[in-house]
Amino acid sequence: xxxxxxxxxxxxxxxxxxxxxxxxxxxxxxxxxxxxxxxxxxxxxxxxxxxxxxxxxxxxxxxxxxxxxxxxxxxxxxxxxxxxxxxxxxxxxxxxxxxxxxxxxxxxxxxxxxxxxxxxxxxxxxxxxxxxxxxx
Numbered sequence: 001x002x003x004x005x006x007x008x009x010x011x012x013x014x015x016x017x018x019x020x021x022x023x024x025x026x027x028x029x030x031x032x033x034x035x036x037x038x039x040x041x042x043x044x045x046x047x048x049x050x051x052x053x054x055x056x057x058x059x060x061x062x063x064x065x066x067x068x069x070x071x072x073x074x075x076x077x078x079x080x081x082x083x084x085x086x087x088x089x090x091x092x093x094x095x096x097x098x099x100x101x102x103x104x105x106x107x108x109x110x111x112x113x114x115x116x117x118x119x120x121x122x123x124x125x126x127x128x129x130x131x132x133x134x135x136x
Contacts, residue, residue, distance in 0.1 A: 013078060016029065018064070033104050037051070037106070093111045093112075096109065
């Protein structure tokens with residue numbers, strides 16, 4: 001697969017995530033997620049509808065920030081932060097998405113609670129270049 005195609009896939013995933021998580025534009029988000037979307041995440045109900053239902057249930061303050069993103073073939077991995085969604089701590093996630101015909105068709109994730117500098121054994125931030133001010 002060409003670098004151009006992998007660059008397009010990365011841009012597609014970033015645009016899709018911003019549209020759904022930050023803008024909450026469900027009509028536009030349907031253009032990014034396949035109607036046959038396969039969800040492997042244990043905390044999200046099946047399909048595109050399950051994902052949209054979860055996001056609709058979260059506070060409108062939900063914010064998603066993307067960090068490192070890599071692509072190989074039809075797969076894109078994004079390291080990101082979910083914040084202000086009603087949990088006591090932010091989530092740091094590695095989302096793995098498979099792209100087919102310009103649509104997100106399959107998803108896996110690995111999620112960790114973000115810790116403060118005082119809680120961190122490594123003393124290196126889990127996301128970006130700084131720690132959150134508090135664990136809440």
